[in-house]
Amino acid sequence: MTSALSLQDAAFGYAGVTRVEGLSVEVPAGAAVALIGPNGSGKSTLLRGVLGLAELTAGRIEVLGEDPARARRRIGSLPQADSRDTSLPITLRQVVTMGLYRSLGTFGRVGSAGKLAVSAALERVGLAQFAGRRFGELSGGQQQRGILARALVSNPQLLLLDEPFNGLDRENREVLLDLVRGLRTEGRTVLVSTHDLEIAQAACTHVLLLASGHKPGQPGHPASYGTVDAALTLDAVQHAFQDTTVELDHHTVTTTRETE
Numbered sequence: 001m002t003s004a005l006s007l008q009d010a011a012f013g014y015a016g017v018t019r020v021e022g023l024s025v026e027v028p029a030g031a032a033v034a035l036i037g038p039n040g041s042g043k044s045t046l047l048r049g050v051l052g053l054a055e056l057t058a059g060r061i062e063v064l065g066e067d068p069a070r071a072r073r074r075i076g077s078l079p080q081a082d083s084r085d086t087s088l089p090i091t092l093r094q095v096v097t098m099g100l101y102r103s104l105g106t107f108g109r110v111g112s113a114g115k116l117a118v119s120a121a122l123e124r125v126g127l128a129q130f131a132g133r134r135f136g137e138l139s140g141g142q143q144q145r146g147i148l149a150r151a152l153v154s155n156p157q158l159l160l161l162d163e164p165f166n167g168l169d170r171e172n173r174e175v176l177l178d179l180v181r182g183l184r185t186e187g188r189t190v191l192v193s194t195h196d197l198e199i200a201q202a203a204c205t206h207v208l209l210l211a212s213g214h215k216p217g218q219p220g221h222p223a224s225y226g227t228v229d230a231a232l233t234l235d236a237v238q239h240a241f242q243d244t245t246v247e248l249d250h251h252t253v254t255t256t257r258e259t260e
């Protein structure tokens with residue numbers, strides 16, 4: 001089976017400083033991978049590395065058979081909610097249309113096919129009736145779905161979703177879970193970062209658990225990778241989440257810091 005993402009002992013970071021390392025992972029096309037780990041373990045850095053926006057400081061990476069910068073036109077991404085500027089006076093339709101710019105080039109025109117794609121993406125996330133609404137006036141959950149429509153509009157083969165479930169109410173969460181399942185059944189590959197183990201079990205085929213470095217400032221590293229059942233074990237969760245309380249199979253587990 002072809003890999004949508006192939007990492008061989010890869011490490012990523014910024015300005016020459018590695019923030020996450022030791023990643024050897026083959027993600028099959030059509031998989032949905034939950035990227036789970038505590039704050040600072042390197043989830044966003046890995047997602048940026050897949051986009052070619054964080055430095056590859058060691059090892060090798062191949063995305064959809066190409067290097068990250070070349071593959072970018074076939075990737076849709078949803079950045080973390082706190083990195084968005086919601087004060088811009090633009091409509092939801094304009095936000096979603098931005099998702100076409102990469103394939104059009106800076107001065108390309110959005111033709112009728114592009115307009116239809118924007119309407120279809122809005123329909124897909126259940127926001128067609130809000131197309132003309134100013135983006136900043138939508139609720140947080142609706143904004144999140146709007147950004148997801150922007151990621152989907154170019155028909156990407158790989159979707160990178162950075163904590164899309166944060167702050168969502170139950171209804172928006174269900175819409176998003178359904179979408180992740182739907183994307184997967186269409187053969188697209190999804191990488192979704194989350195703190196929530198339930199999401200992995202509800203919508204994903206694989207789990208990549210990341211642990212923080214043992215000391216502050218040390219890079220994060222994988223605690224486990226594989227299918228959900230194989231990788232989401234109590235041992236791996238305890239290794240990844242030290243001194244925190246997490247829910248696993250409806251049990252609350254309080255983990256303790258490993259001795260060094």
Ligand SMILES: Nc1ncnc2c1ncn2[C@@H]1O[C@H](COP(=O)(O)OP(=O)(O)OP(=O)(O)O)[C@@H](O)[C@H]1O
Nearest residue numbers: 014019020037038039040041042043044045046217
């Ligand atoms: N642009 C950047 N420049 C330098 N260091 C960064 C940058 N972005 C993140 N880092 C550092 O990289 C490490 C990993 O951060 P990252 O955001 O990837 O973790 P995360 O697992 O996504 O955390 P969270 O769950 O809090 O979003 C942290 O120590 C962070 O301070």
